[in-house]
Amino acid sequence: MTETVYVQLLDLTCGALLLTAVLILWRRDLSVIVRVFALQGAALTALVAVLAAHERSGELWVIAAGVLALRAGLLPYLLRRTLAAAGEPQREARPLVNVAASLLAAAVLTFLAHAVSRPLVTLAPSPAAQAIPIAVTVVLIGFFVLVTRRHAVSQVVGFLLMDNGITALGLLTTTGVGLVVEVGVSLDVLLAVLVLQILAVRIRETFGDTDLDDLRELRD
Amino acid sequence: MTALGLAGAVVQPVLIVAGAPVLVGVMRQVRARLEGRAGPGIRQPWRDLRKLFGKERIAPRGTSEVFRVAPLVLVATTLVITVVAPFVTVASVLNPVADLFVVVALLAVGAVALALAGLDTGTAFGGMGASREVTILALVEPTLLVAILALSARVGSTNLGDVVSSMVREPSRVISPVSLLAAVALVIATVAENGRIPVDNPSTHLELTMVHEAMVLEYAGPDLALVELASAMRLSVFLGLLANLFVPWGIATTATPAALLAGVLALVLKVGVLGAALAAAEVFLAKLRLFRVPELLAGSFLLSLLAVAASYFLA
Numbered sequence: 153m154t155e156t157v158y159v160q161l162l163d164l165t166c167g168a169l170l171l172t173a174v175l176i177l178w179r180r181d182l183s184v185i186v187r188v189f190a191l192q193g194a195a196l197t198a199l200v201a202v203l204a205a206h207e208r209s210g211e212l213w214v215i216a217a218g219v220l221a222l223r224a225g226l227l228p229y230l231l232r233r234t235l236a237a238a239g240e241p242q243r244e245a246r247p248l249v250n251v252a253a254s255l256l257a258a259a260v261l262t263f264l265a266h267a268v269s270r271p272l273v274t275l276a277p278s279p280a281a282q283a284i285p286i287a288v289t290v291v292l293i294g295f296f297v298l299v300t301r302r303h304a305v306s307q308v309v310g311f312l313l314m315d316n317g318i319t320a321l322g323l324l325t326t327t328g329v330g331l332v333v334e335v336g337v338s339l340d341v342l343l344a345v346l347v348l349q350i351l352a353v354r355i356r357e358t359f360g361d362t363d364l365d366d367l368r369e370l371r372d
Numbered sequence: 373m374t375a376l377g378l379a380g381a382v383v384q385p386v387l388i389v390a391g392a393p394v395l396v397g398v399m400r401q402v403r404a405r406l407e408g409r410a411g412p413g414i415r416q417p418w419r420d421l422r423k424l425f426g427k428e429r430i431a432p433r434g435t436s437e438v439f440r441v442a443p444l445v446l447v448a449t450t451l452v453i454t455v456v457a458p459f460v461t462v463a464s465v466l467n468p469v470a471d472l473f474v475v476v477a478l479l480a481v482g483a484v485a486l487a488l489a490g491l492d493t494g495t496a497f498g499g500m501g502a503s504r505e506v507t508i509l510a511l512v513e514p515t516l517l518v519a520i521l522a523l524s525a526r527v528g529s530t531n532l533g534d535v536v537s538s539m540v541r542e543p544s545r546v547i548s549p550v551s552l553l554a555a556v557a558l559v560i561a562t563v564a565e566n567g568r569i570p571v572d573n574p575s576t577h578l579e580l581t582m583v584h585e586a587m588v589l590e591y592a593g594p595d596l597a598l599v600e601l602a603s604a605m606r607l608s609v610f611l612g613l614l615a616n617l618f619v620p621w622g623i624a625t626t627a628t629p630a631a632l633l634a635g636v637l638a639l640v641l642k643v644g645v646l647g648a649a650l651a652a653a654e655v656f657l658a659k660l661r662l663f664r665v666p667e668l669l670a671g672s673f674l675l676s677l678l679a680v681a682a683s684y685f686l687a
Contacts, residue, residue, distance in 0.1 A: 160548065163686050167549025170678060171556075178671050252670040259677045266685055273685075285685055 153205050159279045161202045166283040168195035169320060173293045173313060177258055182242045182305050186231045189309050193223030196316055200323060207327055215334050222338050227312060227345055234305055234349050238356060248300045258293055265289040280324045287324055290317030304352040308345060315341050376627040380461035387636060388454040392604035393417035395643060399651035406655045424597035432590050435492050442489035443598035449482040450605045459612045460635040461624040462537040472520045472530040483509050490587035501586025511669035512565050515676050519557040522550055522679035523617060539620040546618065549686060553679035555618050560672035562610040570660040608643060615642035
């Protein structure tokens with residue numbers, strides 16, 4: 153792979169990562185959000201594969217396979233099952249911050265990400281390092297989704313979005329933080345999603361909905 | 373002023389004035405066929421225009437000069453763009469006018485003239501249409517400017533001809549995050565600015581949801597023909613710019629007859645394919661509620677902003 157092809161593919165996969173994060177913020181339909189999240193898993197896999205092909209590292213290829221299985225396969229499958237258990241199609245009807253305002257907030261977060269990751273980029277200006285702001289943006293957008301959405305499933309997606317961003321950040325800064333660390337983090341995320349899934353099912357069984365704002369009514 | 377620029381200044385307006393109603397006809401025909409209707413044929417818009425031009429000029433009582441001048445302003449601004457912007461050739465006869473900011477401003481002048489005419493009639497529909505049109509315009513203009521700025525930032529010039537010719541020289545730029553993000557943003561802006569589904573429905577006439585049609589409800593005869601011709605031309609201009617900014621191949625870079633012919637054919641082909649794709653997509657879409665439109669446009673603005681950020685930080 154020549155250097156220019158590598159840079160182009162790297163930029164393209166990072167662009168796809170960013171685009172899917174924005175789409176998750178944009179759409180209201182939860183099943184669409186889960187599908188876009190699976191697409192983002194595929195984009196992250198492509199990013200790892202591009203890095204692996206450039207570094208000629210077998211370990212990175214293993215990580216790519218793991219990312220594909222977990223983030224494009226298993227996690228979206230679990231989320232879909234949670235949604236399917238609820239029956240009727242669900243929507244993020246009224247997020248705390250409305251969609252137009254949260255899109256503008258995402259624009260601000262992008263510039264914030266560029267501002268804070270400036271020192272990291274200047275430290276070692278390589279094509280991979282120049283994509284660091286995008287990974288930081290994905291982390292910030294994930295955090296934003298996590299704090300402004302009311303629905304349990306979209307909050308889980310926000311959490312996973314953050315994790316996708318952190319994984320991308322780790323790979324872009326160090327080209328692989330080691331297989332053991334990667335596997336540990338992945339298992340951690342998987343466990344968190346499983347626990348949250350059980351929690352979401354319990355919430356729905358008790359209250360008939362997974363809108364977390366209803367939990368306020370627990371107070372007497 | 374080069375030979376190529378002069379040739380473009382002659383060929384482009386003729387081609388776009390003649391071809392714009394045909395493009396509208398093609399789009400209606402594609403839609404009709406996909407919906408299982410026979411359709412009126414692709415020459416119907418031209419027949420309508422000929423009929424309208426043959427009628428006497430008539431204006432509602434109480435309207436002022438603004439109402440009479442607006443169609444002319446609309447056609448004139450669009451004609452200026454067809455003369456200078458890079459559609460068939462990359463060179464321009466008036467190079468400073470082929471600037472991104474001038475072109476977007478000219479498009480805005482036409483839209484504002486029509487909105488003023490809608491207000492001038494003093495009817496409920498005209499005022500409502502004008503207010504909605506200006507709301508959408510205010511949200512679309514920043515997207516247009518920022519998205520094209522993202523493309524021009526890599527070239528170092530806001531001249532549209534320079535942007536397109538640098539794309540022709542370096543095809544690798546076509547597939548980059550900047551181009552992809554800007555392309556999505558510009559497609560949404562084009563759809564919104566031309567009043568197509570899902571922002572506005574071009575084929576409604578007596579509904580409370582209409583935007584563009586509500587403004588021009590009081591026009592009749594030759595004035596209506598001018599407005600219809602101008603909106604068809606604006607659609608062609610938008611699609612032509614979209615095609616040449618992202619898929620610039622085929623555009624004439626030398627002033628030979630063969631190159632010009634290839635440029636004309638490439639433009640017709642690209643705009644035709646884009647228009648047919650837009651019409652086909654419209655069959656599967658429903659019109660958005662008016663209050664959801666700002667959401668769509670905020671999304672397109674964010675994408676254009678991300679394109680600018682990517683053009684500065686990934687380059």
